[in-house]
Amino acid sequence: MPHPAPRRLQRPRHARRSPRGAIYVGTRSPWASPFSSRTFGHVAAVQLHRSWLTGSIGHHELKLCGFNEREVAALFRLRERQLRAIASLRGRDLICWCPGASRWCHADTLIALANAERIAA
Template sequence: MRRTAGWRKPPGVFYVGRPTEWGNPWRVGGKAHGALDPATAVAHYQDALVKAQLLDKAGVPLLDRVEELRGRDLACWCDLDKPCHADVLLHFANRER
């Protein structure tokens, strides 16, 4: 993702950042949970996802819906060379059943 003038998200790419229900509530460098580095923020997200603590608007655990993301290209604002919660979502969405 970019904020460059004229840039557009490629067709078919699914945005999973904040404020979507798939967004990571643990902000890198944020003050609410302390100054988190990317790896720690992603670890918190994965832990909460696996423990069914991340819910959609209807109260359904996101882990129960993660297969909706199978085969999709996901986008977030994280730097491509840093850990991102989208990597966690891709792992669970595309795992062998």
Template structure:
């Protein structure tokens, strides 16, 4: 089963062969931000775990077709680009800057959502 890898900015770090970068500037980046979560009251300012839960939830909901967080044709087109690209992620490890969870804790990165959707049985 593919996994999520923590992408690093340290000198010498290289993306493992076959992994796909899914950070924000990529086609698969999460458009929802901590700032949005704080501004809209989905997370208390400074509570990064709460903000991670909020933006991961917003991403999952948005990909399932919910327009509440991004009500525009631009948002619909961005969603379509992500969903149309899911076959490219099937069977691949995904790399994002989000920290890896402590063992036993949930992984609150949007890459987990992508892994789930891309690797579901068709």
């Protein structure tokens, strides 16, 4: 019997534990997006995360987003760490704070990369 496709779950505000086998990818996790919704707006933050993680934006674009040289270097190190570990997310449900009905969530990018789906830029 085939395994169900991994999905994004919404973390309830008062949840103490994640569902069995699911991985939390929200704030303060190793998988958190470095692009704040407060700074960029929710949709733009998700789009920036996708572009950053897939390598579609580089040093110059990150500087235009307001990051300084040290922050840009840290973003590239974080990206490499996440890409080296992305296989650990394969086949797993991911949990974040985004509403389940939202079209915009960085967890969707992580699910797509971990499971080798094509990501639209």
